[in-house]
Amino acid sequence: xxxxxxxxxxxxxxxxxxxxxxxxxxxxxxxxxxxxxxxxxxxxxxxxxxxxxxxxxxxxxxxxxxxxxxxxxxxxxxxxxxxxxxxxxxxxxxxxxxxxxxxxxxxxxxxxxxxxxxxxxxxxxxxxxxxxxxxxxxxxxxxxxxxxxxxxxxxxxxxxxxxxxxxxxxxxxxxxxxxxxxxxxxxxxxxxxxxxxxxxxxxxxxxxxxxxxxxxxxxxxxxxxxxxxxxxxxxxxxxxxxxxxxxxxxxxxxxxxxxxxxxxxxxxxxxxxxxxxxxxxxxxxxxxxxxxxxxxxxxxxxxx
Amino acid sequence: xxxxxxxxxxxxxxxxxxxxxxxxxxxxxxxxxxxxxxxxxxxxxxxxxxxxxxxxxxxxxxxxxxxxxxxxxxxxxxxxxxxxxxxxxxxxxxxxxxxxxxxxxxxxxxxxxxxxxxxxxxxxxxxxxxxxxxxxxxxxxxxxxxxxxxxxxxxxxxxxxxxxxxxxxxxxxxxxxxxxxxxxxxxxxxxxxxxxxxxxxxxxxxxxxxxxxxxxxxxxxxxxxxxxxxxxxxxxxxxxxxxxxxxxxxxxxxxxxxxxxxxxxxxxxxxxxxxxxxxxxxxxxxxxxxxxxxxxxxxxxxxx
Amino acid sequence: xxxxxxxxxxxxxxxxxxxxxxxxxxxxxxxxxxxxxxxxxxxxxxxxxxxxxxxxxxxxxxxxxxxxxxxxxxxxxxxxxxxxxxxxxxxxxxxxxxxxxxxxxxxxxxxxxxxxxxxxxxxxxxxxxxxxxxxxxxxxxxxxxxxxxxxxxxxxxxxxxxxxxxxxxxxxxxxxxxxxxxxxxxxxxxxxxxxxxxxxxxxxxxxxxxxxxxxxxxxxxxxxxxxxxxxxxxxxxxxxxxxxxxxxxxxxxxxxxxxxxxxxxxxxxxxxxxxxxxxxxxxxxxxxxxxxxxxxxxxxxxxx
Numbered sequence: 001x002x003x004x005x006x007x008x009x010x011x012x013x014x015x016x017x018x019x020x021x022x023x024x025x026x027x028x029x030x031x032x033x034x035x036x037x038x039x040x041x042x043x044x045x046x047x048x049x050x051x052x053x054x055x056x057x058x059x060x061x062x063x064x065x066x067x068x069x070x071x072x073x074x075x076x077x078x079x080x081x082x083x084x085x086x087x088x089x090x091x092x093x094x095x096x097x098x099x100x101x102x103x104x105x106x107x108x109x110x111x112x113x114x115x116x117x118x119x120x121x122x123x124x125x126x127x128x129x130x131x132x133x134x135x136x137x138x139x140x141x142x143x144x145x146x147x148x149x150x151x152x153x154x155x156x157x158x159x160x161x162x163x164x165x166x167x168x169x170x171x172x173x174x175x176x177x178x179x180x181x182x183x184x185x186x187x188x189x190x191x192x193x194x195x196x197x198x199x200x201x202x203x204x205x206x207x208x209x210x211x212x213x214x215x216x217x218x219x220x221x222x223x224x225x226x227x228x229x230x231x232x233x234x235x236x237x238x239x240x241x242x243x244x245x246x247x248x249x250x251x252x253x254x255x256x257x258x259x260x261x262x263x264x265x266x267x268x269x270x271x272x273x274x275x276x277x278x279x280x281x282x283x284x285x286x287x288x289x290x291x292x293x294x295x296x297x298x299x300x301x302x303x304x
Numbered sequence: 305x306x307x308x309x310x311x312x313x314x315x316x317x318x319x320x321x322x323x324x325x326x327x328x329x330x331x332x333x334x335x336x337x338x339x340x341x342x343x344x345x346x347x348x349x350x351x352x353x354x355x356x357x358x359x360x361x362x363x364x365x366x367x368x369x370x371x372x373x374x375x376x377x378x379x380x381x382x383x384x385x386x387x388x389x390x391x392x393x394x395x396x397x398x399x400x401x402x403x404x405x406x407x408x409x410x411x412x413x414x415x416x417x418x419x420x421x422x423x424x425x426x427x428x429x430x431x432x433x434x435x436x437x438x439x440x441x442x443x444x445x446x447x448x449x450x451x452x453x454x455x456x457x458x459x460x461x462x463x464x465x466x467x468x469x470x471x472x473x474x475x476x477x478x479x480x481x482x483x484x485x486x487x488x489x490x491x492x493x494x495x496x497x498x499x500x501x502x503x504x505x506x507x508x509x510x511x512x513x514x515x516x517x518x519x520x521x522x523x524x525x526x527x528x529x530x531x532x533x534x535x536x537x538x539x540x541x542x543x544x545x546x547x548x549x550x551x552x553x554x555x556x557x558x559x560x561x562x563x564x565x566x567x568x569x570x571x572x573x574x575x576x577x578x579x580x581x582x583x584x585x586x587x588x589x590x591x592x593x594x595x596x597x598x599x600x601x602x603x604x605x606x607x608x
Numbered sequence: 609x610x611x612x613x614x615x616x617x618x619x620x621x622x623x624x625x626x627x628x629x630x631x632x633x634x635x636x637x638x639x640x641x642x643x644x645x646x647x648x649x650x651x652x653x654x655x656x657x658x659x660x661x662x663x664x665x666x667x668x669x670x671x672x673x674x675x676x677x678x679x680x681x682x683x684x685x686x687x688x689x690x691x692x693x694x695x696x697x698x699x700x701x702x703x704x705x706x707x708x709x710x711x712x713x714x715x716x717x718x719x720x721x722x723x724x725x726x727x728x729x730x731x732x733x734x735x736x737x738x739x740x741x742x743x744x745x746x747x748x749x750x751x752x753x754x755x756x757x758x759x760x761x762x763x764x765x766x767x768x769x770x771x772x773x774x775x776x777x778x779x780x781x782x783x784x785x786x787x788x789x790x791x792x793x794x795x796x797x798x799x800x801x802x803x804x805x806x807x808x809x810x811x812x813x814x815x816x817x818x819x820x821x822x823x824x825x826x827x828x829x830x831x832x833x834x835x836x837x838x839x840x841x842x843x844x845x846x847x848x849x850x851x852x853x854x855x856x857x858x859x860x861x862x863x864x865x866x867x868x869x870x871x872x873x874x875x876x877x878x879x880x881x882x883x884x885x886x887x888x889x890x891x892x893x894x895x896x897x898x899x900x901x902x903x904x905x906x907x908x909x910x911x912x
Contacts, residue, residue, distance in 0.1 A: 003681070003714055004674055004677050004678045004681060005674065007677050007681075007714070007717050007718060007720075008670060008673050008674040008677055010718065010720075010721050011653065011673055011677070011720055011721055011724075012669060012670050012673055013721070014720070014721035014724050014725070015656055015669060015673075029658070029745060029749065030749075032659070032749060045315065048319055050333070051336070061316060061319060062312060062316050065312050065315055065316055065319075066308055066309065066312040069308050069311050069312055069315070070308045073307070073308060073311075086745070087742070087743060087745075106307055106311070109311050110311060110314065112311075112314075112315055112318070113314050113315055113317070113318035116315075116318050117318070127533070128532045128533065129532055130532075131508075131526075131532060131533055131534070131535040131536040131537075131538070131540065132487065132489070132507070132508040132536075133533075134391070134468060134469075134472075135391060135468075135469075137333060137390070137391075137469070138468075138469055138472055141333065141334075141336060141469060141472075141473060142469070142472040142473050142475075142476040143476070144476060144479065144480060164742060164743075164746075165742075165745070165746055165749060165750070168742075168746055168749075168750040169749060169750050171750075172750040172751070172752060175752065175806070176752060176785050176786065176787075177480050178480065179479075179480075179483050179502070179503070179787050179806050179807075180806075181804050181806065181824075183740065185740070196485050196505045198479070198483050198484075198485065198502065198503045198505070198787070198806065198807070199483075199502070199503040199521065199787070199806045199807040199824060199825055201804045201806070201824055201856070203740070204739075204740040215523075215525070216485075216503060216505055216523070217503055217521060217523070217553075217807065217825060217857070219823075219824070219825070219856045219857065219875065221823070221856060222739075228736045228737055228738070228739060229735070229736065229739055229741075230739070231739040232739045232740075233739075234739070236739065247555070247557075248505070248523045248525060248555050249521070249523065249553060249555050249572075249574075249825075249857060249876065251855070251856050251857050251875035251876050253855075253875065266574065267523070267555035267557065267574045268553065268555050268572055268573075268574040268857075268876055269574075269876075270857075270874065270875045270876040270877075270890075270891050282574075283574050349619065352623055354637070355640070362624075365620060365623060366616060366620050369616050369619055369620055369623075370612055370613065370616040373612050373615050373616055373619070374612045377611070377612060377615075410611055410615070413615050414615060414618065416615075416618075416619055416622070417618050417619055417621070417622035420619075420622050421622070431837070432836045432837065433836055434836075435812075435830075435836060435837055435838070435839040435840045435841075435842070435844065436791065436793070436811070436812040436840075437837075438695070438772060438773075438776075439695060439772075441637060441694070441695075441773070442772075442773055442776055445637065445638075445640060445773060445776075445777060446773070446776040446777050446779075446780040447780070448780060448783065448784060481784050482784065483783075483784075483787050483806070483807070500789050500809045502783070502787050502788075502789065502806065502807045502809070503787075503806070503807040503825065519827075519829070520789075520807060520809055520827070521807055521825060521827070521857075551859070551861075552809070552827045552829060552859050553825070553827065553857060553859050553876075553878075570878065571827070571859035571861065571878045572857065572859050572876055572877075572878040573878075586878075587878050
């Protein structure tokens with residue numbers, strides 16, 4: 001036990017030292033666990049019957065929806081209140097926080113029917129765009145994309161309402177589950193589809209048009225973040241116009257970079273400039289070396 | 305409470321509108337939660353003693369295996385029956401579904417010993433291929449690859465038996481855990497190994513030979529899916545012959561693309577054509593620009 | 609029941625056959641489940657107040673820390689003992705294993721304050737380096753990087769102490785959650801930051817300096833592992849000097865490859881040679897083809 005006391009003293013002394021990684025005696029942060037549970041409940045409200053064990057009949061749906069909404073409303077209001085207390089938006093004074101939390105929560109839940117309409121276009125795009133999809137049910141049950149885009153569209157609503165912390169906790173939960181990071185700030189049009197998802201990153205100030213199809217490993221990122229916090233709020237990420245397709249591993253950087261409507265971007269391409277509408281951008285393989293393994297240089301490089 | 309009623313009415317009205325994302329009053333889908341639990345149990349049957357807390361002795365193994373198999377048999381049969389009712393394969397009439405579900409389940413469980421033999425070659429390949437592996441036990445306990453390939457080989461059996469939905473739910477569970485998407489349809493030979501896994505995607509109609517080694521971020525994909533559902537069933541993804549090695553980030557597309565036996569594909573390469581046996585394909589760096597940061601052009605691009 | 613008996617017999621016969629994928633009648637391996645729970649507890653010790661529901665006050669922190677440390681000490685000691693029994697380091701005889709397990713555990717827990725100091729620099733680097741970060745609290749609560757680097761720094765301590773299996777179980781847990789694989793063997797300097805994380809792989813013998821910033825999909829890997837187990841212990845992975853930035857999708861291979869201090873490596877670049885300090889390495893797009901989609905060749909490749 002003496003050992004534990006000594007270890008404790010060292011560690012507590014380390015907590016006391018100036019440390020940006022402590023959170024003690026501060027205001028209460030939103031709970032990661034509660035926000036995660038809320039996100040699951042919101043997915044159940046968006047896709048009724050898909051994430052429940054038993055068959056739901058229309059006759060019961062109203063009662064069940066009301067019960068779930070009631071629970072979500074109370075819990076979400078609490079978390080939003082904590083987030084606003086922690087980091088109040090400009091102009092919001094302390095005494096108005098509770099009222100504001102209530103208002104934001106009700107407005108947000110009122111946007112669910114509109115979010116469902118958008119998601120319907122995404123599921124359609126996924127089914128239309130993937131010959132391996134056997135049915136829309138398979139898409140909703142097994143495609144990581146559906147979860148990722150549903151969470152982004154939910155988090156985007158909260159982001160637009162300037163709710164701190166919660167949108168990012170939600171989007172990072174989806175990132176952990178799907179491997180795709182869609183920042184809550186990104187503006188994403190209808191009929192969006194990302195196949196496979198893993199490794200795709202869509203930055204905070206990205207703008208994406210309608211009918212855009214992307215694959216895994218695609219980066220829509222910032223050209224340079226050497227300016228760090230000084231760049232906050234600036235458009236740092238590209239714009240993707242309507243009907244663009246982007247193949248796996250393409251990296252597109254920069255706030256002024258616009259991929260024109262109807263273009264196709266090939267796999268593994270690296271782009272920092274705008275591309276005219278209806279373009280095809282590819283590496284055509286001319287500059288790639290194909291050697292026989294009997295070639296000595298080849299053997300040197302790969303020790304084979 | 306009035307607010308909740310109003311929100312509920314809006315949302316339920318949205319459910320009632322024609323919507324591809326509802327699942328109400330339909331037939332019961334297989335349960336994602338149950339299929340996930342089944343997959344874990346199947347992994348325990350494949351790797352006895354590895355995923356259990358206590359030491360298992362040979363004397364107990366028969367009783368424990370029988371109990372687990374009995375439980376898996378009943379549960380899997382239920383889920384397969386639901387999947388067949390939901391989307392009956394051509395020629396299967398309703399009254400025969402229960403019998404067919406039983407038969408498919410028993411056949412599938414009878415294939416476990418054969419799957420174990422294949423997995424033994426994969427574990428061997430992982431150990432042989434990675435100098436960082438300290439033991440085969442470390443490989444099984446900590447390499448995401450083992451989980452991913454085990455689930456693929458299980459799901460592939462169900463895919464071959466035309467079981468709807470369940471194989472994809474299984475493979476997407478593994479995708480979420482390992483970051484690698486191995487479609488249940490892919491035909492994968494023995495002694496397969498993918499190191500690191502994250503971001504690797506292997507499409508539905510891929511064919512992979514024996515002793516193939518790949519890294520993370522490798523795409524074996526379709527050249528174009530603009531044809532969408534019209535392409536269903538066509539061979540859209542490449543063939544990788546025996547003893548090929550594919551480095552991280554390589555993208556290989558197309559149903560007619562064949563990577564000849566014994567070839568090595570370098571990192572970040574983009575390929576849409578076949579490669580002769582025993583080739584080495586690399587970007588050799590000749591076309592890459594290496595600039596000093598005092599160079600003005602460099603400074604313009606990256607603002608450094 | 610007869611079916612189950614038959615299936616059991618087949619499967620148990622398969623267990624009995626020489627099989628590298630069984631673990632029966634052997635020594636007890638460390639438990640994956642327990643090591644995972646321990647890792648979560650260690651994260652709570654590193655970031656007090658961040659992963660708990662209720663507000664922690666300074667007055668309670670000592671008692672709570674002591675209780676958690678006491679529990680971690682006992683459990684970790686058990687798991688380390690099992691790991692040492694399973695795979696005793698050279699020169700450690702059986703009768704000394706329990707004492708050694710105790711010593712290693714206490715030493716390891718004594719290093720937590722030092723690990724916290726390093727992590728503080730990482731959180732600072734993340735906040736400074738990402739304009740999308742609204743606060744350090746947001747970084748700790750929602751950035752996968754923080755979890756990944758915290759687990760790596762913990763696992764690295766155990767790796768240096770030659771504890772078998774446990775460091776890799778820990779790092780693969782973080783890999784599964786964040787998509788980034790930081791091998792416990794890698795030496796990583798202060799003020800490290802990886803944005804987005806998914807698909808980044810840092811190999812066992814990598815050395816990284818201070819103030820290094822990387823993105824997702826970056827590989828610091830081995831040039832060839834065809835030598836397999838013969839290469840064990842050799843430096844196979846690159847060295848990244850101070851103040852280097854590496855953009856998404858870059859692949860850097862080889863034990864002799866050194867990226868000189870202050871350099872910037874562009875996206876999707878493939879490097880197998882050293883780069884002088886203060887260099888900028890990019891694909892400048894000169895060799896990329898940008899075609900109008902009316903071009904016939906383009907149409908052939910992509911069927912558009």
